[in-house]
Amino acid sequence: MIDSNHIIAEGDAMKVAVKYVQARRSRLAQLLQQHRFLPLTELCDKLGVSEATARRDLAVLAQEHKITRTYGGAMSSFDQTFSSFRERQVRAPEAKKRIALAVHDLIKPNSTCFLDVGTTLFALADVLRQKPIRGLTLVTNSLPIAEMLGPVRGYAVHLLGGQLFYRQSLLLGGVALQTLKLWKFDHAFLGAEGMTAEGIWNSQPDVIDFQLAVFKRSTQSCVCLDAQKLDTQTDYLLVDWKANFSLITDATPALLEKRGIQTKKGQVISA
């Protein structure tokens, strides 16, 4: 293997063009994706650079969150390796985390829960992975969530059947509705795109159909929405505030009231 840069003058300190630097760094990221972990010395070999340069490259890539630095080497960062895990790159991650933690407190051991698609629900899955609750049966139509929770000991994870849709991460359609009928949930945790004084909004009619079907099959239905979704109105109304569901949000009750959202007593759970 011949190095595209450094054909001559090995072992001497020379500045190289930025494009070579960029190419090398992207090759470095790629190498780590492939090997998942590589010690620093091997990286130096493979890239044909000194330790110092390799370290500097790693520092840059780590700052960009493209890799994860470890003592003595580096590894590919989780969300980069798996397309599905890009859901981690969320807006308002701290709000979603708070909501997820609040939801975590709601869930009792040995219960059966449905988890909808979406970044907020993915955050919940992440919390459920890191702080497992005994004996849960978890049902989802989200592939990333299923993959995240599948390996956790003590969980029984089920996927609904159906067609892959919307960036290949969720299952929808008639088959999904059919398999839904085989279930009865203690809790259903749903996401949405917006909330206004009128109610909760989503933009895809088939998502609405699906979510309404989930509502019907759960003892308690919880919509998880961060404050950023306030005042967002999309094409279709999922439910109005008179419907029987809980809202879990980081928006304060005062803020909700200010926006004209009239909720029932106990309907809002603050995160």
Place this chain on the structure above:
Amino acid sequence: MIDSNHIIAEGDAMKVAVKYVQARRSRLAQLLQQHRFLPLTELCDKLGVSEATARRDLAVLAQEHKITRTYGGAMSSFDQTFSSFRERQVRAPEAKKRIALAVHDLIKPNSTCFLDVGTTLFALADVLRQKPIRGLTLVTNSLPIAEMLGPVRGYAVHLLGGQLFYRQSLLLGGVALQTLKLWKFDHAFLGAEGMTAEGIWNSQPDVIDFQLAVFKRSTQSCVCLDAQKLDTQTDYLLVDWKANFSLITDATPALLEKRGIQTKKGQVISA
């Protein structure tokens, strides 16, 4: 959090019961699955043991390939955590590729195909991704395959419903059998663990149940097996050679005959 072992007598060398050792090691493996990477010192903290013991535990787990040791710590071994990667580490990849290419030639545009779980079928999915066939409807119970084919334009990819099993890569169980009944396939492509003069073998009874159900719902059923599977006999017989199915293999007809496998005319498709 209080440690179940080491309630008293901290900091002194004491032998503990084997069950505590095992419990600690499995907790260690679990911790690494959750955090993906942890430095040794943190592991010592979390487990409440000395460096020496943590090192020893890691050495054992690494030997069992349950974790991967790194300098200064350890990380979860990929194939343990994530299904799709295991499928990439295949034995006899060139044989599987040849089989996949042969299968590719069989598939007609606008047909409906079922793809089973396994490395050979994963290789087929890879070929179908790189050389798309128009208007296919693809049904699978494999998460890695669904993820691979989902993004391909022009494919309608469906997942069966069911529980995640066998290290989180496939769906099985009653729900899977139920959703199967909603389908009728032009082709079904199945994997297996072995073939002998008696027939095709697999080791999991519920996989067999599932595969037999697939057989019933397809016009043509094809078992894809590379030559390495010859003479491998596991616990349960899937089908004998009198059954109505095609075998797609890189093993030559002469080799099959030599092993006493008596096939019907046109039953074997050579890759």
Place this chain on the structure above:
DNA sequence: GTTTTTATGATTGACTCCAATCATATAAAG
């Protein structure tokens, strides 16, 4: 109850990794 086994923590010396600093040669800017 006695003996054997072994899981553990402490210690140690060799080895490795790291951040900082410096000189240098080249790319980039003027």
Place this chain on the structure above:
DNA sequence: CTTTATATGATTGGAGTCAATCATAAAAAC
């Protein structure tokens, strides 16, 4: 072409890691 900026490799002291060894106390075996 000249000047500036910077990407690189070498060096170094300090910190961290590792494998091996040893004493010990509790578990296992008898």
